[in-house]
Amino acid sequence: MSVRTAHIAHDVGSAQPHGVIGSPSFRRHAAAHVLPCDCSNRPECRGAAGWSFPVTRPAIATTNLSRDYGSVRALDQLSIEVPAGTIFGLLGPNAAGKTTVIRLLLGLVEPTEGEGTVLGFDIHKHGDEIRRRTGALFEHPGLYERLSAYDNLDYFARIWRMPEISRRVRIESLMRHFGLWERRYEIVGAWGRGMQQKLAIARTLLHQPPLVFFDEPTAGLDPIAAAALRKELAALSHSEGVTIFLTTHNLAEAEQLCDTVGLLRAGKLLAVGKPAELRDRIQAPQLEIVGRGFDDDVLTLLRKRAEVRAAHAADSNLVIHLSGDVDTAPLVSLLVESGADVQEVRRRGATLETAFLSFMEEVA
Ligand SMILES: Nc1ncnc2c1ncn2[C@@H]1O[C@H](COP(=O)(O)OP(=O)(O)OP(=O)(O)O)[C@@H](O)[C@H]1O
């Protein structure tokens, strides 16, 4: 049994939907509670997602959270807060520690150091409680390929012990939301990755968790399927008030989808903020110089200057990432005095992608 199936198979209380996604009753519920109320005390509002949690508290909070695997520090002193009802994206390259963060937050691995709470529960002690109240989708969709799409969801809804009527209502609502309803009787093994991924996401939402974790949800999808899925995730967060914690190595995805983005590299959080703030912070102007003689000595001199955040040379081109809106004449003079042959100088804003890569290299 996979980790994910084991997670779902935990004993859970009875579940009863708060209404069809996007319906007035659901929106009322989401707006009123964002994270669940003590619905279990109220018949009209009882469900697997029925736990009291004040909206003012962050859905996720960590302090100096760290995890070592032998001599490898997979995560180093992560301190973040994720407000309820928002989408948080952890953005980083391979081996940055993204999956490790999700595993720690779900209580699937023990931290080496540091603290964390998820929906108010301590990740050290209450992993079961956290897993019961959240949804999670890791790299593998974890579906039964020989079953129909409907039967897959029905199977998992039974594991969550959802009563029959609630099960039917919830499955139809989710399948309609993801555009899968018309194809509900098709065998999942015959589906492409995009549709399987939508179904897998629907599966994580069956029991109406107030918080879901998606580990690289659009990995392996073509650009059109990925864009469609992003739209649906955003709509879901808004219509149901669900907090989404996702990981990605796709900068554009983080920018489009997330309220807040954390940049993670080699286990360290380099920066955290709203995508537009990060864009401003990392997208400093750059100077492009065409000429000759941009050797290592010249680059070393440049990199020591306060106006310079990074400098790279290739063939007859030198690119200098500036630390802000600085006067560049002294830099050109420095190049000339160092013996470089300057033929042309252009100043422009870096593309976000270039700026991001340079930022990741620079702070490493
Ligand atoms: N179970 C494990 N045993 C040993 N090392 C591990 C284990 N899990 C993760 N690591 C190491 O921890 C580091 C972070 O891994 P993690 O899987 O969290 O990165 P990631 O950002 O999710 O990478 P990817 O983009 O490839 O999924 C890597 O160096 C990885 O090799």
Ligand SMILES: [Mg+2]
């Ligand atoms: Mg990973």
